[in-house]
Amino acid sequence: MSKLSEQDIEKKLLRLPDWEYFDNAIHSEFEFENFKDCFSAMSRIAFECEALDHHPNWTNVYNVLTISLSTHSANGVTKKDFELARAIEQIVEPEED
Amino acid sequence: MSKLSEQDIEKKLLRLPDWEYFDNAIHSEFEFENFKDCFSAMSRIAFECEALDHHPNWTNVYNVLTISLSTHSANGVTKKDFELARAIEQIVEPEED
Numbered sequence: 001m002s003k004l005s006e007q008d009i010e011k012k013l014l015r016l017p018d019w020e021y022f023d024n025a026i027h028s029e030f031e032f033e034n035f036k037d038c039f040s041a042m043s044r045i046a047f048e049c050e051a052l053d054h055h056p057n058w059t060n061v062y063n064v065l066t067i068s069l070s071t072h073s074a075n076g077v078t079k080k081d082f083e084l085a086r087a088i089e090q091i092v093e094p095e096e097d
Numbered sequence: 098m099s100k101l102s103e104q105d106i107e108k109k110l111l112r113l114p115d116w117e118y119f120d121n122a123i124h125s126e127f128e129f130e131n132f133k134d135c136f137s138a139m140s141r142i143a144f145e146c147e148a149l150d151h152h153p154n155w156t157n158v159y160n161v162l163t164i165s166l167s168t169h170s171a172n173g174v175t176k177k178d179f180e181l182a183r184a185i186e187q188i189v190e191p192e193e194d
Binding site: 035036039042043046049050055056057058059060061062 | 132133136139140143146147152153154155156157158159
């Protein structure tokens with residue numbers, strides 16, 4: 001798994017408007033109605049993380065969830081981070097059928 | 098719910114050796130075998146938070162969970178934070194019968 005170039009990252013981020021790149025990782029913040037809704041989303045994300053064998057750096061304060069994704073072994077952002085970011089988007093803001 | 102004095106906090110922390118006081122909050126860090134074990138503990142803690150109606154500022158990176166507790170409305174540490182800290186200790190490191 002190799003580190004993506006900044007150009008590749010910015011290109012991929014065009015499809016993920018809730019995310020931004022800085023400090024060698026991609027970041028997003030999501031706000032929910034309350035803690036219960038936020039932690040429910042975290043639980044669903046946790047299962048995806050295990051399935052993808054890729055894990056976030058994430059912080060929760062009541063109804064707010066802040067997520068940073070990077071790939072430790074590559075010392076930067078890889079395809080794996082985008083795979084997880086897209087899975088998170090599907091959980092947090094599922095598209096209409 | 099009133100803010101505890103630093104002296105009261107330090108006294109209460111004698112019974113919670115995994116926790117320390119700084120930056121107007123009490124803090125601890127717990128390490129687990131892996132992400133699954135860590136998130137399982139987080140889920141149990143989340144239920145306690147809802148039951149106590151008191152919520153942490155917490156960060157997870159793979160198998161490590163960092164928790165900070167303070168009471169926003171009191172602008173400091175209150176009894177409620179110690180109540181939650183003790184509940185967390187029981188989940189993370191349950192005492193033998």
